Amino acid sequence: MFKLNTSLHKWLSLLVGIQLLIWLGTGLYFNLMDHQKASGAVHLRPVNHNASTSPTQLIPFDQLAFDGAKQIKLLWILGHPYYQLTFESGPHAYQHKSVTLVDAKSGAVRPLSETLVRTIAVKSYDGAVNIISANLLTPPIDELPREENPVWQVKFDDANNTNVYIDANSGAVLAHVNDDRRLKDLMLMLHFMDYFNTGGFNHWLIIVFAIASLLLSMTGITWLVERFKSGQLRIMLKPSSQQVTVTEQSSQQSNTLTLKAQQPLFDALAQHNVLLPSNCGGGGTCGMCRIHSEQPLKITEAEQARLSKSKLDEGYRLACQHMAGEVTHITVRTQKKSAKAQ
């Protein structure tokens, strides 16, 4: 059980490790970022569209050559009245809509012209800028990945590379996308693992990774609890010491060492240059740091996984699983010589 837990923890960390660091890093960015700047709206100012017209100049609804609209809005675009007829729309503005713009004075269908769009874009920008280009884009739109409706893109030559996006159905300014906003969008894309640029976070890739991270956290916490139970996570108040008589198995030489009681035996021995064989560096997973003791020592899960029943009964334990303070006499097989030879 324990072995499964720790090896699962390692394999999961291999799978999600990099994304986990990305999540943490981008999370820190969101925590620290300047929200005003990151919205891209530092130069955004409202465009005044209203004007007054004599009501009699507006063509009555029943003379409109359209049927089946579910909503009509009187929309002013730069001082000119339009009827915005909505036939189909979703709960969110970015979702696909079926909309027609009609000149409210003549009754003729009149989509936004490029000239109007350019004027709106310039008016929405607080400062003097020049337009590089204006294009009507159809979805998918790179910088507004969720948008499902046609949108005008007006490029400015300002220092921050601002692109103004204008809703082709209403003339409303949807966003100023500049380098600050692009940085935030990149961070969001990384955080949402939106590597296919869908603009959302409901996709299988991130769900799989979220499940894997959940398992990673759970196995990690189980491991910690296990550590705590075996006394390796206790905060020591005063470091006490323990006299331990260590016998080398092959030479049968004995030494009495003064070890720190609240340190894993494995580490405490290492400090006195008694190096036990190990592949996992005291992690309780390699099972190589075997020692022998006549004392009745508790058996941890790691030991159950790594040592056979008979070995345990004989008094073999893993040095990394016990505190130096638990023992007084032990027998070890060191790799002292080979370690020096290396």
Add this chain to the structure above:
Amino acid sequence: MIKKIRKYHKWLMAFVGIQFLIWSLTGLYMVSMDIHFIHGEHLRVEHRRVEHLRDASPQQTNQTLALDKVNYSLSNLLSEYPHAQNITLGHMLDKQVYRFMDHARGKVLIDADSGKRLAPLNEAQALNLAQYHFSGTAAVASAKLISDVENTPPELSPRHLPVWQITFAGFSSPTFYINQYTAEIVTTRHLAWRMFDWMWRFHIMDYDDGENVANWFLLLIALLGCVAASMGAVLTYQRICNNKQAGAK
């Protein structure tokens, strides 16, 4: 070296590990629940055939405007309310109505047939409207008028006030918020949304109002988490390399 890293990884995670668990749990909830479902879009139906359109085609419902029935024209409206802004013609139940903003009067609702200004919704009308647009079959459990900011539940933005809060019976307590002046459903809430909101708060570690990603607590834990996770990455890396070396031998 590796030993030290192992030790620090263990000790740091002993402090921030629980938050990693919370992050992955809340994150998993948020990414696996469809955001449109969370918004309660399924609770609401826009189209419903009504009696007077019985002989109309199946696609035609009361949500389609009948422009010849608009007796009170836009010019009538503009001469009576010259400062009207944001005028729309739409529906309230099977009635065709104008909605607009007026400097002096605020949000105004007008019957497009008679031109009469409609009074703010009373309880019976609000109930009727909620039931009409509710996709479920549950009965109404409560109806409450909310008009001041203090009594606004945290799940509703105060800019929508005044609203009728209509809560339906059932496990997820679907709730409709209907603006009293415009008779529009401004928001729908249900259990999954409320849970999402809590998940979000725990995710950004903002335990007071859930609005603020820029809190120092998150900063501290995320920084420690970064260090702890990087050390974890070193341990994993070292493990793989060791295994490779072992394999080569």
